Amino acid sequence: MRFLIAVCCAALLLTGCDKPQESTLVLQGKTMGTVWRVSLAGVEASQQAELQQAIQQQLDHDDRELSTWKSDSVLSHFNQYHGLEPQPIGANMADIIVMALRIGAKTQGAMDITVGPLVNLWGFGPDAQPHHLPTAAQIATAKAQTGLQHLRVTEGVNGASLQKDLPDLYVDLSTMGEGFATDHLARLMEQRGINNYLVSVGGAVLTRGLNSGGNAWRVAVQKPTDRENAVEAIVDLQGHGISTSGSYRNYYELDGKRISHVIDPATGAPIEHKLVSATVIATTALEADGWDTGLMVLGTEKARALAIKEKLAVYLVTKQGDGFTHWMSPQFRAFLRDEQGKTTP
Numbered sequence: 001m002r003f004l005i006a007v008c009c010a011a012l013l014l015t016g017c018d019k020p021q022e023s024t025l026v027l028q029g030k031t032m033g034t035v036w037r038v039s040l041a042g043v044e045a046s047q048q049a050e051l052q053q054a055i056q057q058q059l060d061h062d063d064r065e066l067s068t069w070k071s072d073s074v075l076s077h078f079n080q081y082h083g084l085e086p087q088p089i090g091a092n093m094a095d096i097i098v099m100a101l102r103i104g105a106k107t108q109g110a111m112d113i114t115v116g117p118l119v120n121l122w123g124f125g126p127d128a129q130p131h132h133l134p135t136a137a138q139i140a141t142a143k144a145q146t147g148l149q150h151l152r153v154t155e156g157v158n159g160a161s162l163q164k165d166l167p168d169l170y171v172d173l174s175t176m177g178e179g180f181a182t183d184h185l186a187r188l189m190e191q192r193g194i195n196n197y198l199v200s201v202g203g204a205v206l207t208r209g210l211n212s213g214g215n216a217w218r219v220a221v222q223k224p225t226d227r228e229n230a231v232e233a234i235v236d237l238q239g240h241g242i243s244t245s246g247s248y249r250n251y252y253e254l255d256g257k258r259i260s261h262v263i264d265p266a267t268g269a270p271i272e273h274k275l276v277s278a279t280v281i282a283t284t285a286l287e288a289d290g291w292d293t294g295l296m297v298l299g300t301e302k303a304r305a306l307a308i309k310e311k312l313a314v315y316l317v318t319k320q321g322d323g324f325t326h327w328m329s330p331q332f333r334a335f336l337r338d339e340q341g342k343t344t345p
Helices: 045-066 074-080 091-106 116-121 136-143 174-191 285-298 300-310
Strands: 005-007 024-031 034-041 087-089 151-156 159-164 197-201 204-208 218-222 231-236 241-246 251-254 257-260 275-282 313-320 323-328
Touching (some): 024 045, 045 074, 074 087, 087 091, 091 151, 091 159, 091 174, 174 197, 174 204, 174 241, 174 285, 231 313, 241 285, 275 300, 285 300
Antiparallel strands (some): 005 218, 087 159, 197 204, 204 241, 241 275, 275 313, 313 323
């Protein structure tokens, strides 16, 4: 779950964010266990009810395809299938998995959509939270059921198919579902001739055009703490998507330990390093949503090195003593703005 991205010019009054303009049409609802929000400039209020319905229908359709919480979703049917034959999937799911496999390879498996058995073992999936820390044997058993090398997407004239070579392989797309849904909302707006919008699902955001004040939409990255609502940085996405993964808001306490929802596929356990949030700006919200998870798993030093190598727009916040240190790539700095909307040197 991600709650680090705050939308400027929407309804959140955060430091450095603009107040919503009266002529901004704001729609919102729930999907995928989180919230969606759409802010539109230059759209008549008379369109609100029809747009609200169209957006919710689109997101409900995506959820029926991608959810691991719904037993009758397309993804759940694949996970429940214990054979090894290719299974037909839609183009949307194929796009997500192809992107996930690409980012997974570049992060050397740190971003792994087959990590579901471990997510469930640690109590962050459909299964209940454990009463005690999983044993080494339980972790090893779950790890043996994971690995991107066991998953294959084939796209042909008859459509796409998904195949596994482990009967119990379990695919979890929650790490990228919010980004995909955000991109899908953007496409929906474009199809309806709406060119000035800010759309978000959970912690993934994408903007196009200008807000009702004739300025660029601005997005704030919040400080990584669950006890304060302050802003780390303000960015103008310039038509890009942004997503943040953090280790500090989705957790629980067990046997005297703080258990993060971010699972390291290499160890089979929640991360314990000092990186507390990774924010990524990319061409699409889907890509940003994939990269932020992988970088979060890698930790500060490896994430920095990979961001430089891949020329990614990345902002990292690391816990240091009683405070935090911050690092941003040159590509991220190009999107940075001050509270007046000016480019930050």
